[in-house]
Amino acid sequence: MNADLVVVGSGFFGLTVAERCAADLGLRVLVLERRDHLGGNAYSEPDPETGIEVHRYGAHLFHTSNERVWEYANRFTAFTSYRHRVFSTYKGRVYPMPINLGTICAYFGRVMSPDEARALIAEQSGEIAAPRNLEEKAISLIGRPLYEAFIRGYTAKQWQTDPRELPAEIITRLPVRYTFDDRYFDDVHEGLPVDGYTAWLERMADHPDIEVRLETDFFDVRDSLGGVPVVYTGPLDRYFGYAAGELGWRTLDFEREVVPTGDFQGTPVMNYADEDVPYTRIHEFRHFHPERDHHPADRSVIVREYSRFAGAGDEPYYPINTPGDREKLSRYRDLARRESGVLFGGRLGTYKYLDMHMAIASALTMVDNRLRPHFTAGAPLTGGGKDE
Numbered sequence: 560m561n562a563d564l565v566v567v568g569s570g571f572f573g574l575t576v577a578e579r580c581a582a583d584l585g586l587r588v589l590v591l592e593r594r595d596h597l598g599g600n601a602y603s604e605p606d607p608e609t610g611i612e613v614h615r616y617g618a619h620l621f622h623t624s625n626e627r628v629w630e631y632a633n634r635f636t637a638f639t640s641y642r643h644r645v646f647s648t649y650k651g652r653v654y655p656m657p658i659n660l661g662t663i664c665a666y667f668g669r670v671m672s673p674d675e676a677r678a679l680i681a682e683q684s685g686e687i688a689a690p691r692n693l694e695e696k697a698i699s700l701i702g703r704p705l706y707e708a709f710i711r712g713y714t715a716k717q718w719q720t721d722p723r724e725l726p727a728e729i730i731t732r733l734p735v736r737y738t739f740d741d742r743y744f745d746d747v748h749e750g751l752p753v754d755g756y757t758a759w760l761e762r763m764a765d766h767p768d769i770e771v772r773l774e775t776d777f778f779d780v781r782d783s784l785g786g787v788p789v790v791y792t793g794p795l796d797r798y799f800g801y802a803a804g805e806l807g808w809r810t811l812d813f814e815r816e817v818v819p820t821g822d823f824q825g826t827p828v829m830n831y832a833d834e835d836v837p838y839t840r841i842h843e844f845r846h847f848h849p850e851r852d853h854h855p856a857d858r859s860v861i862v863r864e865y866s867r868f869a870g871a872g873d874e875p876y877y878p879i880n881t882p883g884d885r886e887k888l889s890r891y892r893d894l895a896r897r898e899s900g901v902l903f904g905g906r907l908g909t910y911k912y913l914d915m916h917m918a919i920a921s922a923l924t925m926v927d928n929r930l931r932p933h934f935t936a937g938a939p940l941t942g943g944g945k946d947e
């Protein structure tokens with residue numbers, strides 16, 4: 560294919576760029592993907608033994624309040640009415656998560672009204688005035704006892720970094736509610752793709768002017784691409800040959816098991832807050848799709864999730880973002896700004912934790928603000944830009 564644009568990576572960011580550029584701007588787009596399948600980390604597949612859909616790179620729950628993203632996603636898939644709920648096991652008892660009035664009443668062993676619970680938490684969180692890190696932020700939101708029960712051990716297992724070294728934003732992803740609302744997400748729209756993530760992602764790529772080339776690493780073929788503009792969604796530090804050092808990532812190990820029961824834990828996700836339980840959570844994938852009737856009655860697929868620092872050869876999943884990482888990042892951003900003909904996007908390309916709806920939104924913005932002006936009016940294409 561004689562491409563007008565090369566997209567490196569076929570995750571939600573790369574496929575959104577490819578789809579818009581082909582369908583809306585009339586461009587021929589070549590998507591290079593290192594793995595043997597498209598879709599990036601949202602990829603899912605039927606477990607070979609049970610047929611239950613498993614998300615290979617960790618459970619993915621779609622939610623958004625962005626109307627443009629919701630409308631766009633619905634062009635490629637319908638969504639089920641799934642609403643995500645999570646429970647947490649701590650010292651042999653089960654509590655709803657994120658922390659809500661149900662969690663607070665259960666933990667302190669008495670009935671409290673919303674006002675009583677607020678007063679109690681205010682008393683327990685009063686010690687922190689201006690939170691500077693995850694630990695301080697968590698204590699300021701929920702007080703020390705709940706922090707020590709539900710956050711400290713889990714976060715230690717998940718990040719293997721002192722919570723005082725972690726940015727406060729990580730914990731603000733979790734809402735705290737003084738009602739019995741135990742939904743995990745606050746967003747207006749939520750659901751799972753009716754026929755799975757892979758079907759959704761494949762439909763995005765299904766355009767005569769999009770070619771997805773699998774098992775092709777950009778760095779092996781870049782010299783043969785000529786001067787074609789590139790949207791790069793691979794790791795930012797790798798693009799620059801790690802010139803400013805390696806950015807820190809956390810990876811996950813997934814231990815999949817087919818268990819001889821039709822229901823292992825009665826819910827899709829059980830978190831384990833105790834530090835001496837080595838995994839952070841167990842997913843039971845059949846519960847993501849209670850509407851499906853082909854699941855076996857006597858077997859189920861569970862996945863235990865373990866977290867650790869990513870080493871060479873590991874999948875980079877979550878940016879750690881220590882102060883040292885942020886310093887390296889600013890050097891890479893300077894390099895990216897000076898790189899001509901290449902735009903950087905997505906989770907790996909910007910070293911930002913992006914949910915799927917954020918990756919899609921940011922790709923749509925890149926098309927609007929950078930690619931359309933370039934291809935329709937000749938605006939220059941350089942790597943930086945505040946929207947990416």
Ligand code: FAD
Pocket residue numbers: 567568569570571572573591592593594597598599600601616617618619620621622775776777778792793794811876877904905906907913914915916918
């Ligand atoms: P990716 O999906 O990572 O895609 C990047 C692609 O680039 C990959 O396929 C990679 O193989 C390819 N690539 C990299 N380097 C090269 C190269 N040199 N050459 C060719 N190809 C290359 N979001 C939610 O909204 N809800 C969730 O519940 C949720 N859960 C998550 C759970 C986990 C464990 C993880 C890691 C993420 C989760 N996310 C979730 C985030 C979601 O995965 C991302 O928003 C989404 O994957 C971002 O898409 P992307 O295109 O930026 O990156």
Ligand code: UDP
Pocket residue numbers: 647656709710711713714717729730732733830832
């Ligand atoms: N968290 C926690 N206990 C829990 C769930 C989450 O301490 O039971 C903390 C943890 O630090 C985590 C952060 O809250 O990194 C954000 O949680 P979220 O579920 O958004 O993280 P993800 O599952 O996407 O890694």
